[in-house]
Amino acid sequence: NEIWKHPALKPFGTILKVDSDSCFKSPNRHLPLFEKDGIAYHAEYLGMETQKQYVEGLYDFTVQFLKTQKKEVNNHVFWGLAQEAWKTYGTLPHFRTNFEIIRKGFMQRGDVSDYHDFLMEHEPFGLYRFRWNDSVIRFMTMALFATSDMVMIGSTEGYGHRGDCDKT
Numbered sequence: 001n002e003i004w005k006h007p008a009l010k011p012f013g014t015i016l017k018v019d020s021d022s023c024f025k026s027p028n029r030h031l032p033l034f035e036k037d038g039i040a041y042h043a044e045y046l047g048m049e050t051q052k053q054y055v056e057g058l059y060d061f062t063v064q065f066l067k068t069q070k071k072e073v074n075n076h077v078f079w080g081l082a083q084e085a086w087k088t089y090g091t092l093p094h095f096r097t098n099f100e101i102i103r104k105g106f107m108q109r110g111d112v113s114d115y116h117d118f119l120m121e122h123e124p125f126g127l128y129r130f131r132w133n134d135s136v137i138r139f140m141t142m143a144l145f146a147t148s149d150m151v152m153i154g155s156t157e158g159y160g161h162r163g164d165c166d167k168t
């Protein structure tokens with residue numbers, strides 16, 4: 001959560017995160033900005049976390065946050081997916097975070113920051129004890145605070161990852 005408050009990010013409104021095993025095989029017309037106006041988050045992929053130990057307790061903790069803060073979710077499709085995945089499979093959805101574009105102002109919003117602080121500063125301290133997965137936390141953040149039209153999921157022109165990248 002503190003990264004969004006770091007002075008090094010002050011001049012930037014949009015953060016583009018690319019893993020070290022990623023590459024660009026061709027130019028991209030819009031990066032490092034979003035392809036469309038009004039987007040707060042873009043990832044390439046939505047899937048399910050297969051290593052259940054990295055989500056242990058996160059769903060219940062998030063429900064507790066909603067009750068404590070008297071909040072309602074903004075993205076009912078994502079939240080429904082999280083509820084169903086938890087109930088049926090004991091896991092949670094996640095984004096592929098090898099490549100993501102994030103609107104800094106969204107992550108700095110008070111309600112978003114409160115959720116992230118809640119994750120880090122309250123028992124069971126699951127971020128530290130269970131190593132709650134950042135890609136699952138990102139999904140839960142978007143389920144709670146972003147409307148459907150604020151999230152973009154899909155491939156990025158020119159982007160490659162691991163085997164798609166030439167090692168030379």
